[in-house]
Amino acid sequence: MSDRDQAQQAATAAGDFRTQAVRGGHRRSDEAEHAEAMFMTSSFCFPNAEAAKAAFVDDSGDNVYSRFDNPTVQAFEQRLAMLEGGERCIATASGMAATLALGMALLQAGDKVVCSQAVFGSTLNLWSKYFGKFGVEVVTVDPFDLDAWRAAIDGRTKIAYLETPTNPRCEIVDIRAVADIAHAKGAKLVVDNCFCTPALQRPLELGADIVSHSATKFLDGQGRAVGGALVGSHADLEPVYLFMRSGGPTMSAFNAWVFLKGLETLDIRLRAQSETAMAVATWLTTQPRVKQVYYAGLASHPGYALAKAQQSGFGAVLSFEVEGGQAGAWSVIDATELVSLTGNLGDTRTTITHPSTTTHGRLTEAQRQAAGIESGLIRVSVGLESAADLTADLAKGLAGLAG
Numbered sequence: 596m597s598d599r600d601q602a603q604q605a606a607t608a609a610g611d612f613r614t615q616a617v618r619g620g621h622r623r624s625d626e627a628e629h630a631e632a633m634f635m636t637s638s639f640c641f642p643n644a645e646a647a648k649a650a651f652v653d654d655s656g657d658n659v660y661s662r663f664d665n666p667t668v669q670a671f672e673q674r675l676a677m678l679e680g681g682e683r684c685i686a687t688a689s690g691m692a693a694t695l696a697l698g699m700a701l702l703q704a705g706d707k708v709v710c711s712q713a714v715f716g717s718t719l720n721l722w723s724k725y726f727g728k729f730g731v732e733v734v735t736v737d738p739f740d741l742d743a744w745r746a747a748i749d750g751r752t753k754i755a756y757l758e759t760p761t762n763p764r765c766e767i768v769d770i771r772a773v774a775d776i777a778h779a780k781g782a783k784l785v786v787d788n789c790f791c792t793p794a795l796q797r798p799l800e801l802g803a804d805i806v807s808h809s810a811t812k813f814l815d816g817q818g819r820a821v822g823g824a825l826v827g828s829h830a831d832l833e834p835v836y837l838f839m840r841s842g843g844p845t846m847s848a849f850n851a852w853v854f855l856k857g858l859e860t861l862d863i864r865l866r867a868q869s870e871t872a873m874a875v876a877t878w879l880t881t882q883p884r885v886k887q888v889y890y891a892g893l894a895s896h897p898g899y900a901l902a903k904a905q906q907s908g909f910g911a912v913l914s915f916e917v918e919g920g921q922a923g924a925w926s927v928i929d930a931t932e933l934v935s936l937t938g939n940l941g942d943t944r945t946t947i948t949h950p951s952t953t954t955h956g957r958l959t960e961a962q963r964q965a966a967g968i969e970s971g972l973i974r975v976s977v978g979l980e981s982a983a984d985l986t987a988d989l990a991k992g993l994a995g996l997a998g
């Protein structure tokens with residue numbers, strides 16, 4: 596590496612969030628490329644047999660095989676680790692692959708996982724249905740009830756798992772309080788930071804041990820690729836790395852390159868999208884056919900004070916409940932023309948979803964009631980369109996509910 600490249604790396608390491616988001620993790624190759632190179636190769640060559648042995652057996656650190664390590668994937672890992680303030684990151688093929696790798700690496704039969712009941716449905720399914728099958732006990736708790744965490748976490752608990760803000764009601768869980776409870780019993784707290792990303796919330800600074808991500812959401816931000824990641828300490832993530840080498844749910848070099856580009860604009864996207872979300876949420880509170888608006892940026896939201904304390908912005912996802920139950924919600928959604936009707940979120944294009952018949956459609960009515968997912972609830976992930984165009988689009992459907 597040239598002296599200039601070394602100086603640039605040092606300046607990046609000393610830089611702030613925006614600087615690290617565009618330059619972090621990039622180690623220029625001998626070709627002197629400006630943008631990150633995409634290493635689309637399954638394996639790497641050795642100059643001689645002795646070097647091959649050293650790489651395979653003696654951990655020389657040289658690249659061997661892209662299921663183990665790949666320079667483009669490593670660049671993404673180093674950049675995200677910097678942004679989350681963690682020592683290390685492991686990139687995975689999807690957000691669910693990150694949770695799978697975590698469980699495979701850290702759990703064994705007889706261990707216990709205590710999981711917030713307000714997490715992504717597949718997360719809960721993976722813990723209870725699949726890890727449960729191998730003798731791991733999985734207990735769910737109301738994430739806002741600290742006594743429930745205290746009662747559930749015991750000496751057998753290896754992982755306490757939560758997501759904040761929650762989907763789709765945007766409620767806020769107290770990361771530091773749950774971390775203290777978990778640590779008192781020797782458990783690790785894992786926080787899914789999909790909705791805020793490190794641009795708005797840094798769970799490791801609030802006491803969490805590991806951050807998990809679906810990079811598919813805001814980290815990419817442009818709806819192009821599926822991926823995931825875990826960020827934490829070297830010690831906590833070394834077993835995960837070893838599982839990844841054997842188990843193989845790795846991120847491809849192509850997707851890592853896409854996510855590197857996504858991270859470059861993360862902060863400005865999240866801040867602009869949050870500002871528009873605030874404008875849309877405020878407008879929704881003035882609409883007569885809207886029964887309730889859920890957005891932690893509104894002073895009326897129960898999580899407002901906590902969100903202000905543990906986040907540096909309120910995020911781009913909001914939800915609202917309209918009159919008329921499912922029929923009302925469907926008519927509002929079907930009347931929109933600009934926004935995309937799709938299940939994903941975190942995109943520069945605004946997406947609209949009816950949680951009770953899509954993302955949460957497989958829950959029982961009782962489970963939906965417990966999670967506060969009414970049939971009239973609509974979730975919006977606000978993108979980069981103008982607030983005026985978005986409110987005009989939503990107004991079409993709301994007008995249809997009148998009378």
Ligand SMILES: Cc1ncc(COP(=O)(O)O)c(C=O)c1O
Pocket residue numbers: 689690691692715718758762787789790808809810811821822823
């Ligand atoms: C909060 C949250 N965590 C994890 C996941 C799983 O991520 P992926 O779809 O990348 O596997 C999702 C996916 O929608 C999610 O919304």
